[in-house]
Amino acid sequence: MGYTLSKEQFETLVNRLSEQYQVFAPVKFVGGNTFTDVDVIRYDQVKNPEEIVLDQKSDYSFKEVLLPLSETLFYYTEEQTKEADIPRGEAVVFLRSCEMHAVKVLDDIYLNNKFEDYYYKRLRDKIKFIVIACPESFDSCFCVDMGTNKPEGQDMIIEQQGDQFLVVNENPQWEAYFEGYAKVDQAPSYAKENKVKVHIPENLNPNIAKSSIWEEYDTRCIACGRCNFVCPTCTCFTMQDILYSDNGKAGERRRVQASCMVDGFTDVAGGGSYRKKFGERMRFKMMHKVYDFRKRFGYNMCVGCGRCDDVCPEYISFSANINKLEEGMKEVGEEHA
Amino acid sequence: MRNEYIPFISEITEVIKHTDIEYTFRMTYEGDVRPGQFFEVSLPKYGEAPISVSGIGDGTVDLTIRKVGHVTGEIFENYVGDKLFLRGPYGNGFDVDDYKGKEILVVAGGTGLSPVRGVVDYFATHQSEAKSLTLIAGFKSPNDILFFEDIARWKQHAQVILTVDCAEGDTDCHIGLVTQFIPDIKIENMDEAVAVVVGPPIMMRFSVMGLLDLGLKEENIWISQERKMCCGIGKCGHCKIGESYVCIDGPVYRYPEGKLLID
Numbered sequence: 001m002g003y004t005l006s007k008e009q010f011e012t013l014v015n016r017l018s019e020q021y022q023v024f025a026p027v028k029f030v031g032g033n034t035f036t037d038v039d040v041i042r043y044d045q046v047k048n049p050e051e052i053v054l055d056q057k058s059d060y061s062f063k064e065v066l067l068p069l070s071e072t073l074f075y076y077t078e079e080q081t082k083e084a085d086i087p088r089g090e091a092v093v094f095l096r097s098c099e100m101h102a103v104k105v106l107d108d109i110y111l112n113n114k115f116e117d118y119y120y121k122r123l124r125d126k127i128k129f130i131v132i133a134c135p136e137s138f139d140s141c142f143c144v145d146m147g148t149n150k151p152e153g154q155d156m157i158i159e160q161q162g163d164q165f166l167v168v169n170e171n172p173q174w175e176a177y178f179e180g181y182a183k184v185d186q187a188p189s190y191a192k193e194n195k196v197k198v199h200i201p202e203n204l205n206p207n208i209a210k211s212s213i214w215e216e217y218d219t220r221c222i223a224c225g226r227c228n229f230v231c232p233t234c235t236c237f238t239m240q241d242i243l244y245s246d247n248g249k250a251g252e253r254r255r256v257q258a259s260c261m262v263d264g265f266t267d268v269a270g271g272g273s274y275r276k277k278f279g280e281r282m283r284f285k286m287m288h289k290v291y292d293f294r295k296r297f298g299y300n301m302c303v304g305c306g307r308c309d310d311v312c313p314e315y316i317s318f319s320a321n322i323n324k325l326e327e328g329m330k331e332v333g334e335e336h337a
Numbered sequence: 338m339r340n341e342y343i344p345f346i347s348e349i350t351e352v353i354k355h356t357d358i359e360y361t362f363r364m365t366y367e368g369d370v371r372p373g374q375f376f377e378v379s380l381p382k383y384g385e386a387p388i389s390v391s392g393i394g395d396g397t398v399d400l401t402i403r404k405v406g407h408v409t410g411e412i413f414e415n416y417v418g419d420k421l422f423l424r425g426p427y428g429n430g431f432d433v434d435d436y437k438g439k440e441i442l443v444v445a446g447g448t449g450l451s452p453v454r455g456v457v458d459y460f461a462t463h464q465s466e467a468k469s470l471t472l473i474a475g476f477k478s479p480n481d482i483l484f485f486e487d488i489a490r491w492k493q494h495a496q497v498i499l500t501v502d503c504a505e506g507d508t509d510c511h512i513g514l515v516t517q518f519i520p521d522i523k524i525e526n527m528d529e530a531v532a533v534v535v536g537p538p539i540m541m542r543f544s545v546m547g548l549l550d551l552g553l554k555e556e557n558i559w560i561s562q563e564r565k566m567c568c569g570i571g572k573c574g575h576c577k578i579g580e581s582y583v584c585i586d587g588p589v590y591r592y593p594e595g596k597l598l599i600d
Contacts, residue, residue: 238567
């Protein structure tokens with residue numbers, strides 16, 4: 001059961017939400033891409049409902065709302081620390097079905113992997129999710145095969161239908177926003193088919209490390225890490241201390257997003273490091289997304305958003321790589337020791 | 338809810354200099370801790386580094402630190418009376434109960450002796466709790482030997498084979514890699530004997546091969562992994578290998594599990 005809203009009514013809804021929440025959504029930054037005269041769509045706090053980009057996939061995912069690119073953990077002087085204040089209040093984030101599934105991945109790592117993460121939890125506790133329905137898949141998506149095309153756990157779903165919006169509210173506390181609107185017996189659409197199909201072989205295991213399928217990435221990949229930074233489920237970070245230049249004894253400790261594809265990720269003191277070849281890093285990332293995480297938490301980490309394929313400057317396709325795994329397993333055999 | 342990222346202040350009560358670049362810092366600490374666990378040690382502005390516990394005292398922990406990185410280099414400028422930020426302990430560590438009543442063989446390479454020092458010390462002190470205790474410890478050169486005084490003490494109660502890759506002068510130790518001494522170890526009950534191996538990856542690999550050749554069972558061998566652990570609580574991803582996070586599932590693994598981890 002949903003409501004049909006006119007464009008104007010939808011904008012009123014967003015404005016009313018903005019009174020109570022900070023609203024984050026995909027926004028177009030004209031000329032904001034790395035390359036000259038190219039736009040970028042990424043997340044920002046929305047000041048005007050018209051800014052929300054509903055008809056294109058964002059280049060970067062929603063994850064920055066929960067895991068900022070750089071997040072101050074605490075401030076320090078020589079012998080004292082002070083926890084950083086929470087950077088925002090109650091928030092609403094517009095995202096897509098695949099990303100709603102990514103929230104579950106983030107929760108499992110940050111809340112359920114033995115320790116609860118204090119900084120993640122305090123942002124997570126103050127967030128609501130509105131899914132932008134995808135009646136049609138975008139070109140590089142493979143959500144259907146990853147099982148993430150139907151959203152779960154959101155507070156609301158919206159679907160733009162020409163000049164109108166179908167809005168399905170799933171948060172009882174928000175019912176008041178819809179008083180006086182006409183109810184309609186219609187379920188929101190979701191993508192039922194993708195152009196890109198992937199198949200993860202059932203016999204996949206770590207033996208795949210011995211396969212030759214990784215060799216092409218030794219030379220094709222340039223270890224720039226863009227695939228990690230756009231991925232809604234890549235959540236690694238590195239600690240970073242900064243010092244205030246006007247007072248050399250005080251500063252802050254931050255965590256900043258890190259990439260398993262970029263040099264230095266595994267460096268240990270004394271000069272040791274692991275996975276020097278870019279193909280090995282590709283294999284490490286791939287196995288985390290479609291195997292290791294599943295072994296630990298019971299479902300695949302990759303949500304099939306296809307952003308890694310969209311962003312790679314070397315035109316490496318993660319989905320094409322997934323489809324090479326079967327051949328790779330044939331090559332190395334299943335016996336793992 | 339607890340904020341694991343905020344460190345506490347710990348005072349340096351004593352500094353033991355082993356070599357020019359390896360010191361043990363005795364730090365104030367009250368609480369549970371096991372050998373093989375680690376603390377995230379930091380000096381604000383230089384960042385954090387995971388350092389394993391090399392000794393446990395009454396109200397103190399020992400952290401043996403090698404001056405090799407940004408953080409550890411700066412820590413060497415700090416001495417008795419100064420303070421460091423700590424958080425932890427993290428990781429599983431060794432459980433001495435796993436080794437009680439058995440023939441125990443410990444193979445350590447270089448700084449790898451730090452995490453197992455607590456295990457060796459326990460059984461060298463409580464001799465009746467082990468059938469036998471053998472330590473093979475390898476270092477680059479006589480100048481790199483750690484815990485020299487401990488080793489001298491352990492020799493009274495355990496078989497200790499100290500070896501260096503190369504030596505000059507009289508050092509009372511063998512020359513050669515730890516692996517070449519493994520075949521000569523006398524074990525009475527191969528099914529029960531246990532081994533702990535800690536050191537650089539290649540040393541661990543060949544030591545385990547040697548132990549298996551000797552006749553030890555895979556499940557009776559423990560290894561400890563060294564990785565970059567930025568958070569210590571299974572979040573930052575740097576130490577992940579396969580489905581395992583070294584910081585929370587390790588750093589100590591039984592070999593049948595440890596051998597499946599491919600970086």
